[in-house]
Amino acid sequence: MTDKEINELPVLLTVPxxxxxxxxxxxxxxxxxxxxxxxxxxxxxxKIRIPKDKLIEWVKSNAKEG
Structure with a gap:
């Protein structure tokens, strides 16, 4: 996703x-x-919501290099 697309996401995401x-x-x-x-x-x-900023942090911290 581009930075623009990420910025356009809602603050709280649904699971889908x-x-x-x-x-x-x-x-x-x-x-x-x-x-x-x-x-x-x-x-x-x-009702489960995922905070966008926490999702981004989670992806960065769980991404494996190499």
Whole structure:
């Protein structure tokens, strides 16, 4: 994604929006959301949001070089 596309994303992403950003499937996105180290904001029993800035940090810290 370009910087412009990233800036245009909402501050809080839904799981399907996050999946689209990461280019992964819905099932993979939900598996990711339930990992301990993944940054989510739970707004209710079925409302999960992912803060855009925390997602970007998570990707950078989990990217492997080489």
């Amino acid at each position: 929006e996050m999946a689209k950003v990461l280019r992964i499937g819905r099932n993979a996105a939900y598996k990711l959301v339930y990992q301990k180290n993944f940054p989510i904001l739970r707004l209710g029993p079925k």
